Amino acid sequence: MKIGIADTMFARVNMGGITAETIRQNDKEIEIERYVVPGFKDLPVACKKLIEEYNCDIVVALAWVGKEDIDEVCAHEANQGLINAELMTNKHILKIFLHEKEAVDDEQKQKEICIDRVRKHTLNALALVKGKTALLENAGIGKRQGYDDAGGIQ
Amino acid sequence: MKIGIADTMFARVNMGGITAETIRQNDKEIEIERYVVPGFKDLPVACKKLIEEYNCDIVVALAWVGKEDIDEVCAHEANQGLINAELMTNKHILKIFLHEKEAVDDEQKQKEICIDRVRKHTLNALALVKGKTALLENAGIGKRQGYDDAGGIQ
Amino acid sequence: MKIGIADTMFARVNMGGITAETIRQNDKEIEIERYVVPGFKDLPVACKKLIEEYNCDIVVALAWVGKEDIDEVCAHEANQGLINAELMTNKHILKIFLHEKEAVDDEQKQKEICIDRVRKHTLNALALVKGKTALLENAGIGKRQGYDDAGGIQ
Amino acid sequence: MKIGIADTMFARVNMGGITAETIRQNDKEIEIERYVVPGFKDLPVACKKLIEEYNCDIVVALAWVGKEDIDEVCAHEANQGLINAELMTNKHILKIFLHEKEAVDDEQKQKEICIDRVRKHTLNALALVKGKTALLENAGIGKRQGYDDAGGIQ
Amino acid sequence: MKIGIADTMFARVNMGGITAETIRQNDKEIEIERYVVPGFKDLPVACKKLIEEYNCDIVVALAWVGKEDIDEVCAHEANQGLINAELMTNKHILKIFLHEKEAVDDEQKQKEICIDRVRKHTLNALALVKGKTALLENAGIGKRQGYDDAGGIQ
Numbered sequence: 001m002k003i004g005i006a007d008t009m010f011a012r013v014n015m016g017g018i019t020a021e022t023i024r025q026n027d028k029e030i031e032i033e034r035y036v037v038p039g040f041k042d043l044p045v046a047c048k049k050l051i052e053e054y055n056c057d058i059v060v061a062l063a064w065v066g067k068e069d070i071d072e073v074c075a076h077e078a079n080q081g082l083i084n085a086e087l088m089t090n091k092h093i094l095k096i097f098l099h100e101k102e103a104v105d106d107e108q109k110q111k112e113i114c115i116d117r118v119r120k121h122t123l124n125a126l127a128l129v130k131g132k133t134a135l136l137e138n139a140g141i142g143k144r145q146g147y148d149d150a151g152g153i154q
Numbered sequence: 155m156k157i158g159i160a161d162t163m164f165a166r167v168n169m170g171g172i173t174a175e176t177i178r179q180n181d182k183e184i185e186i187e188r189y190v191v192p193g194f195k196d197l198p199v200a201c202k203k204l205i206e207e208y209n210c211d212i213v214v215a216l217a218w219v220g221k222e223d224i225d226e227v228c229a230h231e232a233n234q235g236l237i238n239a240e241l242m243t244n245k246h247i248l249k250i251f252l253h254e255k256e257a258v259d260d261e262q263k264q265k266e267i268c269i270d271r272v273r274k275h276t277l278n279a280l281a282l283v284k285g286k287t288a289l290l291e292n293a294g295i296g297k298r299q300g301y302d303d304a305g306g307i308q
Numbered sequence: 309m310k311i312g313i314a315d316t317m318f319a320r321v322n323m324g325g326i327t328a329e330t331i332r333q334n335d336k337e338i339e340i341e342r343y344v345v346p347g348f349k350d351l352p353v354a355c356k357k358l359i360e361e362y363n364c365d366i367v368v369a370l371a372w373v374g375k376e377d378i379d380e381v382c383a384h385e386a387n388q389g390l391i392n393a394e395l396m397t398n399k400h401i402l403k404i405f406l407h408e409k410e411a412v413d414d415e416q417k418q419k420e421i422c423i424d425r426v427r428k429h430t431l432n433a434l435a436l437v438k439g440k441t442a443l444l445e446n447a448g449i450g451k452r453q454g455y456d457d458a459g460g461i462q
Numbered sequence: 463m464k465i466g467i468a469d470t471m472f473a474r475v476n477m478g479g480i481t482a483e484t485i486r487q488n489d490k491e492i493e494i495e496r497y498v499v500p501g502f503k504d505l506p507v508a509c510k511k512l513i514e515e516y517n518c519d520i521v522v523a524l525a526w527v528g529k530e531d532i533d534e535v536c537a538h539e540a541n542q543g544l545i546n547a548e549l550m551t552n553k554h555i556l557k558i559f560l561h562e563k564e565a566v567d568d569e570q571k572q573k574e575i576c577i578d579r580v581r582k583h584t585l586n587a588l589a590l591v592k593g594k595t596a597l598l599e600n601a602g603i604g605k606r607q608g609y610d611d612a613g614g615i616q
Numbered sequence: 617m618k619i620g621i622a623d624t625m626f627a628r629v630n631m632g633g634i635t636a637e638t639i640r641q642n643d644k645e646i647e648i649e650r651y652v653v654p655g656f657k658d659l660p661v662a663c664k665k666l667i668e669e670y671n672c673d674i675v676v677a678l679a680w681v682g683k684e685d686i687d688e689v690c691a692h693e694a695n696q697g698l699i700n701a702e703l704m705t706n707k708h709i710l711k712i713f714l715h716e717k718e719a720v721d722d723e724q725k726q727k728e729i730c731i732d733r734v735r736k737h738t739l740n741a742l743a744l745v746k747g748k749t750a751l752l753e754n755a756g757i758g759k760r761q762g763y764d765d766a767g768g769i770q
Contacts, residue, residue, distance in 0.1 A: 007755050009740075012769045014756035035748040036755045038740045041695065041711055045702035046748070052706065054748075064756075070715060073692055076227055079195065081699035083235035086199035087242060088703060090206065095195055099224060107769045124163075124192040132189040132200070132208075139161050139190045140168035140218075153166045153261045230381055233349065237389035240353035241396060244360065249349055253378060278317075278346045286343040286354070286362075293315050293344045294322035294372075307320045307419045384535055387503065391543035394507035395550060398514065403503055407532060432471075432500045440497040440508070440516075447469050447498045448476035448526075461474045461573045538689055541657065545697035548661035549704060552668065557657055561686060586625075586654045594651040594662070594670075601623050601652045602630035602680075615628045615723045 001129060002031040004050030004059035010039045011064035012107075013114045015096070019060055022122040030126070040065065040097075041074055044081030051089045058129040059093045060122060064114070067100035075099065092128055096121045102146070117146035155283060156185040158204030158213035164193045165218035166261075167268045169250070173214055176276040184280070194219070194251075195228055198235030205243045212283040213247045214276060218268070221254035229253065246282055250275045256300070271300035309437060310339040312358030312367035318347045319372035320415075321422045323404070327368055330430040338434070348373070348405075349382055352389030359397045366437040367401045368430060372422070375408035383407065400436055404429045410454070425454035463591060464493040466512030466521035472501045473526035474569075475576045477558070481522055484584040492588070502527065502559075503536055506543030513551045520591040521555045522584060526576070529562035537561065554590055558583045564608070579608035617745060618647040620666030620675035626655045627680035628723075629730045631712070635676055638738040646742070656681065656713075657690055660697030667705045674745040675709045676738060680730070683716035691715065708744055712737045718762070733762035 003023060007016035020032055033054045035046045040063035050056040061082055065075045079095055086093050096118055103109035124145075127134040142150035157177060161170035174186055187208045189200045194217035204210040215236055219229045233249055240247050250272055257263035278299075281288040296304035311331060315324030328340055341362045343354045348371035358364040369390055373383045387403055394401050404426055411417035432453075435442040450458035465485060469478035482494055495516045497508045502525035512518040523544055527537045541557055548555050558580055565571035586607075589596040604612035619639060623632035636648055649670045651662045656679035666672045677698055681691045695711055702709050712734055719725035740761075743750040758766035 009751055009754040009757065009759035011756045012758040012766055014768070016755050033748075034752065036751040037708075037744065038710065038737065038751065038759070038761070041699065042708060042744075044699050045706065045708055048703055049706055049748070070688075070717070072224075072227075073688075074695070076231065077692065077695045077699060079228070079231045080234065080696065081703065083195065083198050083231060084238070084700070085703055087202055087235065087238055090199065090203055092191075092196060092199055094192065101224070111769045121192065128191065128196075132187075132203070135163055135190040135192065136188065138163040139170050140165045141163065142166040143163035143192070145192070150166055152168070153265045226378075226381075230385065233382070233385045234388065237349065237352050237385060238392070241356055241389065241393055244353065244357055246345075246350060246353055248346065255378070275346065282345065282350075286341075286357070289317055289344040289346065290342065292317040293324050294319045295317065296320040297317035297346070299346070304320055306322070307415045380532075380535075384539065387536070387539045388542065391503065391506050391539060392546070395510055395543065395547055398507065398511055400499075400504060400507055402500065409532070429500065436499065436504075440495075440511070443471055443498040443500065444496065446471040447478050448473045449471065450474040451471035451500070453500070458474055460476070461569045534686075534689070538693065541690070541693045542696065545657065545660050545693060546700070549664055549697065549701055552661060552665055554653075554658060554661055556654065563686070583654065590653065590658075594649075594665070597625055597652040597654065598650065600625040601632050602627045603625065604628040605625035605654070607654070612628055614630070615727045 002033060002056045003125060004033045004035065004047065004054065004056035006035040006037065006043050006046045006050060006059060007062040008037055008040050008064065011062065013064065013111050015062035015114065015118050018115060018118045019062065019122050022119050026123065027126055040078045043078055044085045047082060047093045048085040048089060051091045058091060058125050060125050061093050061095050062118065063097045065097055065099045067104055094121050094125050113146040120145040156187060156210045157279060158187045158189065158201065158208065158210035160189045160191065160197050160200045160204060160213060161216040162191055162194050162218065165216065167265050169216035169268065169272050172269060172272045173216065173276050176273050180277065181280055194232045197232055198239045201236060201247045202239040202243060205245045212245060212279050214279050215247050215249050216272065217251045219251055219253045221258055248275050248279050267300040274299040310341060310364045311433060312341045312343065312355065312362065312364035314343045314351050314354045314358060314367060315370040316345055316348050316372065319370065321372065321419050323370035323422065323426050326423060326426045327370065327430050330427050334431065335434055348386045351386055352393045355390060355401045356393040356397060359399045366399060366433050368433050369401050369403050370426065371405045373405055373407045375412055402429050402433050421454040428453040464495060464518045465587060466495045466497065466509065466516065466518035468497045468505050468508045468512060468521060469524040470499055470502050470526065473524065475573050477524035477576065477580050480577060480580045481524065481584050484581050488585065489588055502540045505540055506547045509544060509555045510547040510551060513553045520553060520587050522587050523555050523557050524580065525559045527559055527561045529566055556583050556587050575608040582607040618649060618672045619741060620649045620651065620663065620670065620672035622651045622653065622659050622662045622666060622675060623678040624653055624656050624680065627678065629727050631678035631730065631734050634731060634734045635678065635738050638735050642739065643742055656694045659694055660701045663698060663709045664701040664705060667707045674707060674741050676741050677709050677711055678734065679713045681713055681715045683720055710737050710741050729762040736761040
């Protein structure tokens with residue numbers, strides 16, 4: 001099995017490095033391919049190439065979104081492209097985005113959310129690549145990445 | 155005939171379980187395939203795989219959308235992806251989304267809308283898979299899922 | 309020649325029935341295929357199936373859009389999907405949408421706009437299927453469906 | 463060489479006629495194919511058909527956009543479809559849109575902007591079809607259609 | 617290796633010329649193909665043609681976006697098209713957009729941001745075409761184009 005990591009120069013945290021470290025802490029055998037692009041709008045084709053040219057079975061796409069409205073529009077474009085890349089390849093690409101708007105002007109909080117989200121979604125990727133019901137026990141229980149779980153409604 | 159159920163860890167209600175239960179209460183024979191993903195932006199490729207790799211004839215895609223504006227943007231992206239997946243496969247994917255904005259900060263109401271919508275749309279899926287005029291008698295009469303029917307305008 | 313009619317259970321007016329009636333009043337020979345889906349986001353794949361699996365030469369897609377902002381987002385998604393379905397099949401799909409926002413809380417006005425729009429666009433479909441210049445004499449003269457014509461600017 | 467003209471019944475100015483006239487004033491030999499559709503959301507598939515079924519080398523798509531917000535959403539959908547049609551055919555489709563919002567409630571100004579834009583973009587089409595550097599001398603100098611040129615920044 | 621440059625008549629700075637100059641200052645051997653279109657919505661198909669018909673290994677798409685809301689919508693459409701072109705070709709297209717909103721009514725500042733962004737992204741293109749880890753040392757350190765780097769969060 002091979003997992004792809006696509007990240008950017010734009011991000012203010014080494015999201016790709018944290019992903020690689022989390023993978024190795026949890027899986028010693030899965031192969032890793034890394035792809036670094038300038039900004040997150042470059043991620044869709046990078047992820048598609050990781051799947052089609054580097055034979056990755058699953059990819060994590062790592063994006064850091066600035067606080068301006070234009071950044072949010074770009075994030076929307078990137079997400080659409082990533083979903084299209086998934087549909088063209090029939091492989092999952094986990095879309096891990098940190099939005100500065102989640103904690104405007106609080107860099108430490110942004111970093112904290114980012115790291116938590118990257119680590120949890122990396123574990124999700126390692127599970128999801130094993131099959132379509134690997135996450136079944138977690139269905140509908142309000143899991144969150146970047147924050148505490150919301151939990152199920154009783 | 156085979157029906158696919160794709161749902162998420164993010165949802166705060168076991169939407170996939172309710173769907174499976176509703177199917178079995180109404181159809182003892184149709185096969186069921188389940189697929190659980192982290193969040194609803196992962197649903198489009200999961201549904202496409204249910205159709206193309208697991209031979210489902212129809213799929214229900216189950217999403218729980220948070221109350222923030224960014225959640226609504228993600229829901230828009232997921233819906234676009236699901237419609238694209240339908241166009242690529244010529245199969246229906248029922249897009250069953252609960253939006254927290256429908257009942258902000260009222261968890262019990264959210265759960266109630268969600269369950270009603272899931273149950274009614276599961277019945278729609280069981281009808282729709284039988285053919286293009288199976289729902290003909292209900293055309294243009296203001297049916298609603300999650301709420302009481304609006305009814306036709308006299 | 310064969311014309312497809314795709315409509316919904318969600319609509320509060322029998323848009324599909326009015327279309328079928330208008331076709332028969334104006335063309336006794338063209339074949340009609342009907343497809344009824346739950347909501348208008350289900351229309352794109354239904355229209356594509358009418359073209360590819362039922363050999364329709366043209367399709368009318370009939371949608372009734374609720375008054376909430378989320379309904380408008382869904383209408384946007386449906387329109388994008390319908391245009392994509394046209395591009396994938398090289399056939400016209402007339403996109404006939406009634407938006408409740410056009411006459412908020414005035415059901416009779418909504419119904420009146422809807423019926424006028426459906427009837428006029430059905431005639432457009434019957435013309436358009438005959439060839440690319442069948443509507444030439446009406447080019448650039450401000451035709452409207454659902455309302456009086458705006459007319460050309462002198 | 464063959465140029466396609468796709469326009470609408472919705473437009474309040476005979477945009478297709480002005481295009482045809484401008485072509486003939488500047489090029490006596492290029493063949494012209496005309497396609498008239500009801501509204502501008504019907505343009506993408508019409509343009510694709512002009513390219514694939516009528517062998518046009520380039521197409522001008524002519525749209526008149528109403529002043530309401532819903533009209534702008536439709537214009538966005540049409541533009542996305544036109545760009546997709548270009549990507550599917552590897553041919554240029556010039557997207558010539560007059561927005562009533564450019565001169566709200568001033569019909570004469572709308573008509574004036576429209577005619578100027580149509581004429582200038584028709585000349586662009588006649589140049590662009592000749593090759594990828596036919597417009598090189600105009601690169602980066604702030605050309606505008608519908609208005610006076612903005613010019614380059616010194 | 618061959619690099620494509622696609623730019624517009626609409627831009628108020630010679631973005632294509634600056635790109636070509638920057639390439640030559642840093643790489644004497646890579647071939648250059650230039651493509652000039654009227655406006656930035658014409659860029660997606662131009663870039664796809666540069667890749668498929670002119671065999672470019674990477675493309676830089678250069679856009680100048682006006683200050684009106686409609687210009688921002690067009691920029692969104694162009695970006696979606698460019699990402700789709702990347703997914704259809706498995707080649708990178710660097711999307712280099714100057715938005716007048718970044719420095720409203722300050723032409724000199726717009727020009728300054730534009731030139732900085734074009735130069736830095738041209739270097740990114742020259743690196744990226746060499747392979748997927750050519751930019752690895754810059755991952756996650758908050759690089760910016762058009763502005764000073766944001767830097768990584770400590």
